[in-house]
Every structure is written in C-alpha cells, then in structure tokens.
Amino acid sequence: MAADLDELKAMIERALPGSEVVVLDETGTGDHLRAVVRAPQFEGIGRLQQHRLVKAAVRDRFEDGTIHALSVTTLRPDDPA
C-alpha cells in the first residue's frame, strides 16, 4: 500500500493543532518520506521530544507497514525556514 502524503500531513496536523506540515516524497518511490513540521507545541521542548511527537502522530502507518522511513525536520514557530 502506497503512503498517502495527504493523510500523513492530516495525521500530524491533527496531533499538533496549529502546526504547519509539509510531507515530501524525497525519492519519488514512496518509501523515503520527509515531514517538515512547524508547531507551537515544540516551544520549550528538546529535539528528541519534538521528533517523538511527530513519530507518534503517524505511528499507525509505521505499524501497518505503509511507511518504512520518515525523516523529520522540526521547527518552532519563530525558527527561520
């Protein structure tokens, strides 16, 4: 089953209300995805915890084997793009 980029984006946005999310298919093969997430929830927490929040949001798609690798870039609201 191919990964649905829009669904992943929606899952992250639902878990992190107010976030801006872009999900990219880096290789065009659907198995190396990158999520760039800017979220107010990242204020005051470290990178590890930021990444945990994003991974947790899409955990179901890892567990059902839809996605194998998701690179994550996290940004706080005031970080430069």
Next chain:
Amino acid sequence: MADQELTERLEQLISENEVLLLMKGTPTEPRCGFSLRTVQILDRMGIEYGAIDVLPALQPLREVTSEISDWETFPQLYVKGELVGGCDIVEEMFASGELAETLGVEQPETPDTPESPADLPAQSPPLDIERN
C-alpha cells in the same frame, strides 16, 4: 515487553561506551543510508565510538530501545549514557555545531554536510541531462 536480559546488556553497553551508535550494519559496511550518514558524521568528528549492528536482533532491540529511550528507529546515537537522536537530529546538530559541543571536540573545519543523494530532491526526468 522487552527481553530483560537484552535490556540489561544494552544498558551496560550504553554506560560503558561514552559514544555508542546502534546502527544497521557496521561502520565499515553500513546496511542503511541513514546509518551510513551517521557514521560519516562521526568519522568526521574524529572520535572513537562503539557501534552495535542491530540487524541480527532488530525487533527485540526495537522493543528494548522503545522502553528505555522511547525511540524505535535506528540508527540511535548515545553520548555519555543519553540518547542524542537518530540521523536527522545528528545531522542538524552537526550542522549547527551542537554535536561537537556534545562530544567535547572541535567542529571540523568544513562544517557543511556533504550532500548525499538522499538529501537531494527526487531526480528530474532525463531531460535535465541536456542542461548545459
């Protein structure tokens, strides 16, 4: 529930190695692009580090690291007993100089991460070959 013996063994290795990388494959023969990229960064830092190939016990180790570090994907870099992160975080920290600080070494002279194919956007169609 993670295997207790494996958990204790891993915790021991994490405490015994100041810098420890859990990776797919070995530093000389990485078996995954993310592990390769992390190894390349550690090598540029010029430090000694322990490396464990997780592939022979991938699922049990996933369960262990999930419990002890709340992190399920590999590679995982541990420094002084603490999880630093996976490939993405290591790359970001390398670029910003935080990794050198964490490791207590000097930042290598050319701080730019070499562009690996995985960093580049998907290749354009062959038309691009004619560009020049």
